[in-house]
Amino acid sequence: MAMVGLFWITEDSVYLGARPVGGASGVRLTEGGVEALGDDHGTSWSWPEVRRIDVRDVAVRSAARRFLSMTFETVYAAISGDGELPPHFTVRVETADDAGEVDVTSAVAGGIYTTGEYELSRALLDRLADGGATVRDLLAWRHDHASGDTPPREEREALLRKWAEA
Secondary structure, eight states, X not given: OEEETTEXXXXXXXXXXXXXXXXXXXXXXXXXXXXXXXXXXXXXXXXXXXXXXXXXXXXEEOHHHHHHHHHHHHHHHHHHSOOOOOOEEEEEEEESSOEEEEEEXXXXXXXXXXXXXXXXXXXXXXXXXXXXXXXXXXHHHHHHOTTOOOOOHHHHHHHHHHHHHO
16 A cells, blocks of 8 residues: 555555544545445445545644654653554545535554645545546556555655646
8 A cells, every 4th residue: 555645545445544444434435436434334425426525634734843743752652652543534525415524544654644745635635526537547556656655755745746736
């Protein structure tokens, strides 16, 4: 898997936030639409139904502040032995006559996204919802990126910009 902005990209799926395990809630983006996963969900929307995908409560910091926050949390956990679970954020899927919300777990280290990746991820979500981009674009990149590793920040932002502005 590789993380690019808010997206967890595997060889065959794209998730917002972390890929859910067991009955945990999550959101999977497919070529057919958006799926709310987990014990309390099981709803899906086709792309023609989706009007907007919004994300709320995402922990966002500048790159420098993100580094400081992660350093502090690492030191605190090492001293106290008390680590925190990654934070959650909310994904809201809006259709012409309905809306659904799903809490997803942040998958990025420290649970904090940079401002650039967050804004570009939101732009890409808008393009996915309006049909200007497809999940196929993200999956094609993943297939070409054989290592499956998360690229460096500059490359992630360049990919998001390419997908969001294509």
